[in-house]
Amino acid sequence: MCRSIKTLRPPVLLEEATEEDIRAAALQYVRKVSGFRAPAAHNREVFEQAVEEMAAATRRLLDGLEVRGSGGRAGQAARTADAKRGARGARQPAQGPAPQPDAA
Numbered sequence: 251m252c253r254s255i256k257t258l259r260p261p262v263l264l265e266e267a268t269e270e271d272i273r274a275a276a277l278q279y280v281r282k283v284s285g286f287r288a289p290a291a292h293n294r295e296v297f298e299q300a301v302e303e304m305a306a307a308t309r310r311l312l313d314g315l316e317v318r319g320s321g322g323r324a325g326q327a328a329r330t331a332d333a334k335r336g337a338r339g340a341r342q343p344a345q346g347p348a349p350q351p352d353a354a
Contacts, residue, residue, distance in 0.1 A: 255279060258308070259315055267312055269305075276304035 255278045258267035280300045281287055289297035 258312060260317055269309075272308045272312070273301065273305045276301050276308055279304050 255275045256271075257263060258271055258275060263271070280297060284293075284297065284300075286293070286297065
């Protein structure tokens with residue numbers, strides 16, 4: 251829905267989401283849904299209330315998620331980082347044909 255909102259759970263986010271991360275995602279969501287980047291003074295209170303409620307709902311969601319098949323967040327983050335490094339290393343430029351020995 252909104253490209254500015256990033257995924258806040260591992261393995262996408264290697265560290266635990268901070269309150270700042272959660273609030274930024276909530277703000278982006280409320281901006282998108284309301285159509286306002288910054289609300290007018292008469293809408294500011296309801297806008298801020300919506301941001302706080304979305305942040306609280308996001309925290310409950312993240313706290314309740316269980317990521318299976320991992321050795322905890324740290325283990326999963328390490329495996330993800332290793333996989334990314336391995337994928338980058340596997341991308342070797344294509345090489346031309348092997349040189350042929352001289353037939354003298």
